[in-house]
Amino acid sequence: MNLIKIQAISRKEYYHLIRDFRSLYLAFIIPLLLIFLFGYALSLDVDNIQVVVVDHDQTDLSRDLIQKIGASSYFHVIGQVADDRIASRYLDDGMASVAIILASGWTANIRADRESQVQILIDGSDPNFAGITRSYLTAFMLRYNQNQLLDFLNRKGMEPIHPPVEGRIRVWFNEDLESRNFIVPGIIAIIIMIVGAMLTSLVVAREYENGTMETIRSLPVPAAEFLIGKAIPYFIIGLIDVLVSILMGQLLFGVVMKSSFWLMILASSLYLGVALSLGLLISSVTKSQLVANQIAVLITYLPSLLLSNFVFPVENMPGILQLVTLIVPATYFIDILNGLYLRNLGLSALWPSYVILTIMCGALSVLNLIVLKREGL
Amino acid sequence: MNWIRVRELVRKEFIQLFRDKKNRPLLIVAPLVQLILFGYVVTTDVRDITVGLLDLSRTPESRMLIDAIGGNKTFRITEVTERPVDMDQLLLMRKVNLGVKIPPDFSVKIRKGQTAEVQILADGSMSNMAAVRISYMFTVLEQFNNQVIRELHPVKMSYGKADDRIRTWYNPNLDSRNFYVPGIVAFLIMLLVMLLTSMAIIREKESGTMEQLMVTPLKPLELILGKTIPFILIAQAQMIIVTIFAVFWFDIPLVGSISLLLVATCLFLLSTLGIGLFISTISTTQQQAMMTTFFFILPFFMLSGFVFPVANMPKIVQWLTYLNPLKYFLIIIRGVFLKGTGLGSLWPQFAGLLILGLIVFWGSVNLFRKRLD
Numbered sequence: 001m002n003l004i005k006i007q008a009i010s011r012k013e014y015y016h017l018i019r020d021f022r023s024l025y026l027a028f029i030i031p032l033l034l035i036f037l038f039g040y041a042l043s044l045d046v047d048n049i050q051v052v053v054v055d056h057d058q059t060d061l062s063r064d065l066i067q068k069i070g071a072s073s074y075f076h077v078i079g080q081v082a083d084d085r086i087a088s089r090y091l092d093d094g095m096a097s098v099a100i101i102l103a104s105g106w107t108a109n110i111r112a113d114r115e116s117q118v119q120i121l122i123d124g125s126d127p128n129f130a131g132i133t134r135s136y137l138t139a140f141m142l143r144y145n146q147n148q149l150l151d152f153l154n155r156k157g158m159e160p161i162h163p164p165v166e167g168r169i170r171v172w173f174n175e176d177l178e179s180r181n182f183i184v185p186g187i188i189a190i191i192i193m194i195v196g197a198m199l200t201s202l203v204v205a206r207e208y209e210n211g212t213m214e215t216i217r218s219l220p221v222p223a224a225e226f227l228i229g230k231a232i233p234y235f236i237i238g239l240i241d242v243l244v245s246i247l248m249g250q251l252l253f254g255v256v257m258k259s260s261f262w263l264m265i266l267a268s269s270l271y272l273g274v275a276l277s278l279g280l281l282i283s284s285v286t287k288s289q290l291v292a293n294q295i296a297v298l299i300t301y302l303p304s305l306l307l308s309n310f311v312f313p314v315e316n317m318p319g320i321l322q323l324v325t326l327i328v329p330a331t332y333f334i335d336i337l338n339g340l341y342l343r344n345l346g347l348s349a350l351w352p353s354y355v356i357l358t359i360m361c362g363a364l365s366v367l368n369l370i371v372l373k374r375e376g377l
Numbered sequence: 378m379n380w381i382r383v384r385e386l387v388r389k390e391f392i393q394l395f396r397d398k399k400n401r402p403l404l405i406v407a408p409l410v411q412l413i414l415f416g417y418v419v420t421t422d423v424r425d426i427t428v429g430l431l432d433l434s435r436t437p438e439s440r441m442l443i444d445a446i447g448g449n450k451t452f453r454i455t456e457v458t459e460r461p462v463d464m465d466q467l468l469l470m471r472k473v474n475l476g477v478k479i480p481p482d483f484s485v486k487i488r489k490g491q492t493a494e495v496q497i498l499a500d501g502s503m504s505n506m507a508a509v510r511i512s513y514m515f516t517v518l519e520q521f522n523n524q525v526i527r528e529l530h531p532v533k534m535s536y537g538k539a540d541d542r543i544r545t546w547y548n549p550n551l552d553s554r555n556f557y558v559p560g561i562v563a564f565l566i567m568l569l570v571m572l573l574t575s576m577a578i579i580r581e582k583e584s585g586t587m588e589q590l591m592v593t594p595l596k597p598l599e600l601i602l603g604k605t606i607p608f609i610l611i612a613q614a615q616m617i618i619v620t621i622f623a624v625f626w627f628d629i630p631l632v633g634s635i636s637l638l639l640v641a642t643c644l645f646l647l648s649t650l651g652i653g654l655f656i657s658t659i660s661t662t663q664q665q666a667m668m669t670t671f672f673f674i675l676p677f678f679m680l681s682g683f684v685f686p687v688a689n690m691p692k693i694v695q696w697l698t699y700l701n702p703l704k705y706f707l708i709i710i711r712g713v714f715l716k717g718t719g720l721g722s723l724w725p726q727f728a729g730l731l732i733l734g735l736i737v738f739w740g741s742v743n744l745f746r747k748r749l750d
Contacts, residue, residue: 020662022668023665026671029672030672033675037679037680041690041691042689043685043690044504048689089722091546092712092718110539111537113537116539116540118541119544120542120544121546123546123547127551127552127553127555127556130551132505132508132512134543136512138516138541139515139519142515143519145539146522148538149526153526153536161526163492164522164526164529165492165494165518165522165525166494166495166518167494167496167497167514167518171511173468173501174504175501177504177508179503181502181504182504202664202667289667290572298406311503313503316422316425321417343469345469349469
């Protein structure tokens with residue numbers, strides 16, 4: 001291993017980066033944009049459900065029900081319409097996602113101690129949104145009915161009864177149930193993949209396309225030095241991105257890491273190592289910038305987003321794909337991020353993921369060396 | 378305008394695109410992988426909730442509650458612990474989604490007619506999932522309450538009950554696939570068209586053949602047409618192929634009209650081709666072009682409602698989404714696929730796509746011509 005040779009290759013790569021100012025600029029802007037978007041604008045939580053009401057009954061009781069729905073922090077009654085058809089137009093046009101229809105005679109049925117139908121229509125096209133909406137509505141109606149029952153019992157002159165069981169919720173790890181708290185850390189995994197794998201996927205292919213690979217072959221630089229030299233500038237960029245992300249998450253969005261900072265840096269470095277060697281490997285195998293970039297998107301960016309337990313839970317996937325998630329590096333990094341950011345875990349609990357990332361990094365580097373050696377480096 | 382020259386250029390582009398074997402994965406494998414990924418992976422359904430149990434009461438009443446939870450098909454009691462510490466560990470190590478703690482005085486209180494508190498510990502790390510899990514648990518508790526009250530007061534219980542008939546429209550089983558698969562085509566077209574358009578021009582620049590094109594009798598407009606027509610054809614083919622896949626492979630209902638989809642694709646292409654041209658004008662190397670493309674695609678994707686609902690975004694950002702062609706296209710695709718809506722409902726989206734597309738395309742073409750001269 002010759003440090004001077006590594007330095008020389010790194011400097012060459014550094015000049016490439018500096019000269020191509022926009023790529024460098026984007027390597028810093030894209031992470032900022034992502035953190036900002038995810039922290040500020042994007043949320044999977046449902047707390048502003050637009051409700052349109054058709055009240056054919058128009059009594060105190062029906063108005064009371066509507067008022068109770070509107071008073072809940074999840075629902076927002078945008079208005080009342082006269083006709084069921086208009087309400088369904090609202091759903092078609094996406095102006096409301098829930099329609100509640102009270103038939104005439106609704107109150108009369110309730111007053112006569114009979115079951116009385118409430119028709120509720122939900123726009124189900126977005127299943128995440130609709131599922132949460134439905135469960136809020138069910139819970140709301142159950143509570144409403146329980147009050148009706150207690151009211152009935154008390155009216156019949158029975159002693160006032162209390163509900164037998166009450167659930168006391170304690171939410172752990174993410175007390176306010178804000179999706180931001182798991183998405184902002186998770187986005188670091190995506191950023192590292194974009195900066196690490198997508199930028200480096202172009203690096204060796206560029207040498208082939210420009211014909212400068214011949215020059216490098218004739219240089220007294222062995223494969224290992226070549227690889228390390230190529231990786232170092234991107235490693236530094238990636239690490240700066242990680243630091244900026246941690247800081248922005250904390251300062252702008254109050255997403256605070258509970259566990260040790262150095263464990264985070266260690267994990268990020270390992271994962272960055274995986275990303276860089278993956279990118280370089282793609283680059284030397286494909287030898288074409290366009291194809292390398294597309295493959296990098298396909299096998300690094302998308303799996304990190306989709307197959308890593310980031311937003312979409314692995315436990316919901318079909319069995320084969322659950323196995324696939326085991327070879328996606330982001331799965332382990334997300335696991336570490338979750339432990340460090342939300343659960344305040346240490347190395348004693350998270351070591352398996354660290355070990356696996358180390359093994360992946362090592363194996364990919366060896367593969368890289370083999371490929372480059374075969375190319376005569 | 379000479380159509381023969383345009384045709385020859387289109388032919389050249391196609392030959393160039395398909396001669397390179399490495400482009401084949403780009404055109405065929407990449408869309409397929411993405412279709413499968415989104416079709417099978419992307420689901421936010423809450424089906425199987427794992428529960429850890431800590432019963433400090435051990436009475437018939439507490440067992441009744443446990444049966445009520447275990448008997449519900451969404452819940453699966455996977456762990457039964459003896460000590461509170463173990464329960465904490467279960468949650469910490471992600472072994473269970475919810476923990477249920479039944480206190481020692483559980484049945485004493487119920488028999489006295491008081492309210493017994495059951496502690497529910499939820500792993501909130503994925504907040505949207507946690508919210509659904511918690512409300513499912515609440516539903517079970519409320520049902521349990523109704524049952525107990527009925528047993529405690531065995532009088533005739535016909536009280537004025539609001540019977541909620543919830544119906545979910547457009548996607549009755551709340552199948553995530555129905556939501557995501559039709560949307561993929563929008564994403565695929567955007568990605569492929571922007572990237573390939575900008576690449577097709579950048580490569581001419583990089584390999585120096587742009588100079589040769591300049592000395593041919595091709596006019597700038599003919600050059601632009603020749604460079605964009607291949608991708609219009611490819612995008613339409615993709616739209617049709619993905620639709621066939623969605624309907625026959627993934628069983629996605631296609632309620633509306635497919636011709637409306639093809640019209641929408643054309644309008645959508647105006648803006649994506651325009652952006653592709655713009656990128657090729659402002660970039661000099663492939664790397665630059667790719668990074669710039671990515672820079673456009675990321676916010677388009679995130680702020681389109683593809684995964685993250687637009688209604689959840691802050692007001693200012695919601696206004697920004699009006700500049701996002703992908704958002705309009707997605708609303709159209711989902712409307713046509715799931716709701717079967719026609720122009721009557723979707724005209725604002727069509728208008729949005731058209732206006733945005735014309736502005737972007739016209740602007741890019743002008744810029745491109747200026748640079749060419």
